[in-house]
Amino acid sequence: MSVVLEARDITKVYGHxxxxxxxxxxxxxxxxxxxxxxxxxxxxxxxKILSGTETPTSGEILxxxxxxxxxxxxxARRYGIETVYQDLALAPHLNPVQNMYLGRExxxxxxxxxxxxxxxxxxxxxxxxxxxxxxxxVRNFSGSVGAMSGGQKQAVAVAxxxxxxxxxxxxxxxxxxxxxxxxxxxxxxxxxxxxxxxGVVFISHSMPQVMEVADEIQVMRLGRRVATYKAKxxxxxxxVGAMTGAVTQDNGTRExxx
Amino acid sequence: MTQSEQxxxxxxxxxxxxxxxxxxxxxxxxxxxxxxxxxxxxLAVIVVIFSILKPSAFLTVFNIRGIVQNTAILAVLGVGMTxxxxxxxxxxxxxxxxxxxxxxxxxxxxNIGNGQGWGVAIIGALVATGCGLAWGLLNGFLVARAKxxxxxxTLGTLGMALGLAEVFTGGVDLRNVPTVMVNTVGFGxxxxxxxxxxxxxxxxxxxxxxxxxxxRFGLHTYALGSNPEAGRRxxxxxxxxxxxxxxxxxLLAGFGGWLNxxxxxxxxxxxxxxxxxxxIAGVVIGGTSLFGGYGSxxxxxxxxxxxxxxxxxxxxxGIQPFWQQVVVGxxxxxxxxxxxxxxxxxxxxxxxxxxxxxxxxxxxxxxxxAEAAAGGE
Numbered sequence: 001m002s003v004v005l006e007a008r009d010i011t012k013v014y015g016h017x018x019x020x021x022x023x024x025x026x027x028x029x030x031x032x033x034x035x036x037x038x039x040x041x042x043x044x045x046x047x048k049i050l051s052g053t054e055t056p057t058s059g060e061i062l063x064x065x066x067x068x069x070x071x072x073x074x075x076a077r078r079y080g081i082e083t084v085y086q087d088l089a090l091a092p093h094l095n096p097v098q099n100m101y102l103g104r105e106x107x108x109x110x111x112x113x114x115x116x117x118x119x120x121x122x123x124x125x126x127x128x129x130x131x132x133x134x135x136x137x138v139r140n141f142s143g144s145v146g147a148m149s150g151g152q153k154q155a156v157a158v159a160x161x162x163x164x165x166x167x168x169x170x171x172x173x174x175x176x177x178x179x180x181x182x183x184x185x186x187x188x189x190x191x192x193x194x195x196x197x198x199g200v201v202f203i204s205h206s207m208p209q210v211m212e213v214a215d216e217i218q219v220m221r222l223g224r225r226v227a228t229y230k231a232k233x234x235x236x237x238x239x240v241g242a243m244t245g246a247v248t249q250d251n252g253t254r255e256x257x258x
Numbered sequence: 259m260t261q262s263e264q265x266x267x268x269x270x271x272x273x274x275x276x277x278x279x280x281x282x283x284x285x286x287x288x289x290x291x292x293x294x295x296x297x298x299x300x301l302a303v304i305v306v307i308f309s310i311l312k313p314s315a316f317l318t319v320f321n322i323r324g325i326v327q328n329t330a331i332l333a334v335l336g337v338g339m340t341x342x343x344x345x346x347x348x349x350x351x352x353x354x355x356x357x358x359x360x361x362x363x364x365x366x367x368x369n370i371g372n373g374q375g376w377g378v379a380i381i382g383a384l385v386a387t388g389c390g391l392a393w394g395l396l397n398g399f400l401v402a403r404a405k406x407x408x409x410x411x412t413l414g415t416l417g418m419a420l421g422l423a424e425v426f427t428g429g430v431d432l433r434n435v436p437t438v439m440v441n442t443v444g445f446g447x448x449x450x451x452x453x454x455x456x457x458x459x460x461x462x463x464x465x466x467x468x469x470x471x472x473x474r475f476g477l478h479t480y481a482l483g484s485n486p487e488a489g490r491r492x493x494x495x496x497x498x499x500x501x502x503x504x505x506x507x508x509l510l511a512g513f514g515g516w517l518n519x520x521x522x523x524x525x526x527x528x529x530x531x532x533x534x535x536x537x538i539a540g541v542v543i544g545g546t547s548l549f550g551g552y553g554s555x556x557x558x559x560x561x562x563x564x565x566x567x568x569x570x571x572x573x574x575x576g577i578q579p580f581w582q583q584v585v586v587g588x589x590x591x592x593x594x595x596x597x598x599x600x601x602x603x604x605x606x607x608x609x610x611x612x613x614x615x616x617x618x619x620x621x622x623x624x625x626x627x628a629e630a631a632a633g634g635e
Contacts, residue, residue, distance in 0.1 A: 074493045089491045091484035093551035094477070102481055103492035105474050116473035146484075 003065070004029045004199045005050065005081065005168045010059030011223075012045050019045040020056070021223035027168050027199035032190060034202045034210040034231070037220035038243050043203050046220070047170050050201075051083040052076035063167065080166025084157045086173040092146025096138050096156045097127040099145055100163065130163035131155075134192050151182025158189045168199040175209060187213045207236045219243055297544055297560045300589075304564065308571035315574045319451050329566040330459035331356075331514045331521065335537045336544075336558040337466035338394075338507030343541055344470075345483045345503050346550025347408035351397060352511040353533030354419035359389035359515030360525045361423040361432060368434035379439040383516045390512015391505055393419055398504030402497035408504075416534070423527055431524045444520035455517060462510065466555045479503060483550025536565060539586060543593045549601065564589065 005027040012020040020042045027033055037043050048054040050061070052070045060067055063079045070076050076083070090099045097120075106122045107113035124141060131138045138148075138155060145153055154174055161169045171190065175183040190213055194200045204210050210217060211231060219227040219242040227242040241247030308316040315321065335352050342349045363386035370378050393415055400411040435444075443454045470476035478499055481489045490496050518526060544561030546553025569582040 073491055077493070083491075085491070087487075089485070089488045091481045091488045091551070093480055093484035098477060098481075099488075102477075102488065103494050105477070107474065116469075116475050118474050118477070 002029055003027070004063070006062040006065075007046065007050065008060040008062070010046065010049060010061075011057045012042075012049065012054065013057045018223055020049075020059075022059075023220065023224045025050075025218060025225060027201055028216070029167075029199050030194055030197050031215045032194045032200045032202055032213055034204065034214035034217045035220065036204070036207075036210055036217060036239060036243060041220040041243070042223040043220055044172060047083070047172050047201065047203060050076070050168075051081060051170050077164065081168045081170065082161035082165035083170040083172065084154075084161045084174050086176050090145050090153060090157055093144050095142050095144055096131075097124050097141055099156055100127045100130065100160050104164070126163075130159050133196075134159050134162060134189050149182065150178050151185055154178060154182070154186050155189060158186060158193070162189075162193045162196070162198065165198055168201065169193055170201045170203075172203050173205070174202075175204065175206065183209065207239060210239070211236060221245055297557050297564075301560050301564055301567065304567055304571065308567075308575065311571075311575045316571060321570065321574070323451055323453060325563070325566050325570050326456045327453050327521070328570075329563050330453075330455040331517050332533070332537055332540060332562040332566070333459045333559045334462045334510050334514050334517065335507075335533070336540050336562050337462055337555055338510035339537050339541045340466070340544075340546055340553055340555050340558045341470065341479055341503045342408075342507045343538070343546050343548060344479050344550060344553045345500060346486075346548075347401060347500070347504070348412060348538065348548075349397065349504065349507045349511075350409070350412040350534045350538075351393060351415040351419060352507065352514070352537060353530035354416045354423070355390050355393045355508055355511040356515040356518055356533065357525060357527055357530050358393065358419040358423040359386040359512035360519045361426050361527070362386070362389045363516055364432040364434050364519060364525055365426065367436060368432070373434055374436045374438065376436075376438060379436045379443075382436075382439070382519070383513070386516035386519075387509050387512045390515065391509040393511070394505040394508015395501060397508060398501030401504060402500035420527075423525070427525065427527065429527065431527055433524050435519050435523050439520045440523050442520075443517065444523065455521065458517065462513075463555060463559055470555055475499075475502075480551055483547075483552070485551075537562065539590050540565065542597075543586075543589055545593065545597070547597045547601070548594065549597075552597075 003026045007023060007025040010020050010023045010025075011018065023042060023046055025035070025046060035043050035046070045054065049056050050070070052073045052075050055071050061070055062068065063081075068079060070079065070081075073083075091102060094102065101123045106119045106126070108117045108119045113119070127141065134155075138152060138159070140148075145156060148156070154177075158169075158171070158174065161171075174190075175186050178186060187209060190200055190202060194215075202210070202214060214231045217229045217231055217234065217239060218225055219229070219239065221243060226245075227247075229238070229242075238247060305317075335356070339349055339352065363382040366385045367373055367378050367382040370381060397408075397411055397415055400406050400414075401408045443458065446454050448454050448457050470479065478489065478494055481492070481494065482496060482499060486496060489499075518530075522529075540562030541553070541558040542548060542561070543564055544554065544557030544559070546558060565582060565586045568585055569579055572579045572582055
């Protein structure tokens with residue numbers, strides 16, 4: 001349960017808006033960390049910074065204790081950090097295998113590979129293995145992703161992130177567009193990903209889902225972390241209280257209006 | 259990213275993998291092939307109708323050869339256009355780029371030695387494709403980096419390329435084409451009754467099919483048309499890829515300019531105003547989606563054959579050839595309607611596999627029926 005990804009005193013300023021005002025955050029291996037907070041608390045900005053789509057105004061990011069600069073999605077990926085977006089970021093006309101390997105295709109060896117021919121058999125095998133390991137219910141590997149249900153699409157997106165992530169998976173409201181049954185299976189996927197020893201960050205507005213899947217809950221408010229709870233030791237009332245500012249936790253991170 | 263990094267995670271168990279029980283190609287490819295099949299049926303119906311009405315004139319080697327020759331250059335342009343439209347773009351400039359490249363190649367060939375022989379012709383081909391490539395790169399740069407919509411960029415270069423061609427020539431067609439080039443590439447048969455033009459076009463088409471449907475470049479072309487943001491997040495070099503796609507279209511338009519010189523022995527400055535629309539219509543009739551992400555080159559090739567075959571057939575059976583435009587318009591709208599239905603079905607997330615495809619087939623047949631009706635009038 002070592003800290004694999006850490007953000008220290010991150011600020012992000014857009015013009016006059018302080019989206020993040022000295023936020024701290026930790027992700028541990030084999031732990032689902034829920035990141036909650038009201039709209040505008042800075043959750044999405046923080047995730048964007050950790051996934052490399054935004055750069056912080058100031059502050060420090062550490063991977064395995066080493067300070068790093070994550071200035072692009074590809075850099076984040078190189079550090080083993082993968083992101084699942086709410087709007088999926090899948091190409092609907094491509095099949096699950098093609099989406100799985102998009103941008104990371106396995107090429108044939110030798111001259112044909114250098115000419116741009118892909119090793120489709122290897123990619124299909126790899127995809128099946130990745131889906132099977134997570135128990136993801138993707139049966140049709142040659143159908144286009146666009147024709148699948150929302151849950152299946154999200155399963156493809158989660159499986160893709162899980163297959164490539166070496167350290168951390170960031171999930172930005174992965175269940176926002178899903179029905180009850182589909183949400184259940186995505187939450188189940190998240191638990192399996194955690195059991196494989198990856199750090200999982202789960203952003204959601206749904207308190208029941210957070211309580212169900214998270215091991216640890218970090219609460220953000222007004223651009224900084226205001227509280228950290230063990231999921232087993234807290235209640236929904238306490239979480240909502242922390243989000244709205246009614247409850248403050250005595251752990252040194254007092255909230256101040258900045 | 260290095261190759262070795264790419265192949266690590268999910269591909270670990272590739273050794274000794276049994277041949278897949280599933281079809282090796284994606285449903286995308288299968289659908290595309292089916293779509294191409296539908297359009298082949300439409301073309302076959304047209305051919306059968308004309309053959310029944312005037313077998314002695316329509317179904318002759320001479321006539322078929324004529325249709326193929328008239329369509330070869332459009333097919334070459336259609337290959338590039340298919341790439342562009344699959345990315346969700348459009349290239350209106352191809353007709354003008356063709357003229358511009360022909361003019362520059364003509365002038366170059368006229369100024370080398372006595373302007374005759376294969377050496378001169380080949381230099382002409384290089385000059386023409388070079389000109390086309392330059393225009394394509396300009397289009398791609400403006401679309402991908404300057405973020406000007408492709409419709410406007412290529413409308414602009416359409417005017418620029420044609421205008422410059424007219425400036426260079428004073429608006430008078432040039433005719434300095436090596437005789438050997440005209441007699442072989444332009445009119446000659448490579449073997450039997452098979453024209454050079456058809457063989458050259460077929461080679462371009464096959465190369466295009468391999469590039470689009472078999473390589474990573476082709477896959478990324480579909481991905482960008484399907485969801486550019488997904489491509490960007492997956493680390494694809496979106497701008498560079500778009501520039502290359504427009505460069506391919508420009509290069510083929512330039513090469514088409516050289517073929518055009520050989521065929522017409524003229525730069526045909528005033529004769530290419532509707533080439534872009536003919537090619538776009540063919541590509542769309544062939545099932546490629548104007549919204550990107552979907553399409554096939556085989557479909558495009560069949561698609562450009564349909565207007566040419568109708569034109570030829572109407573002349574032969576004595577209908578005013580103007581009807582061709584009417585029928586092509588109907589087919590074009592029908593093709594886009596089918597595409598819309600397919601997209602709607604896909605968005606509903608249902609199973610467009612059976613109902614959708616059956617729907618497409620029946621729609622296609624109705625379209626074919628409409629043509630049959632029009633052809634029989």
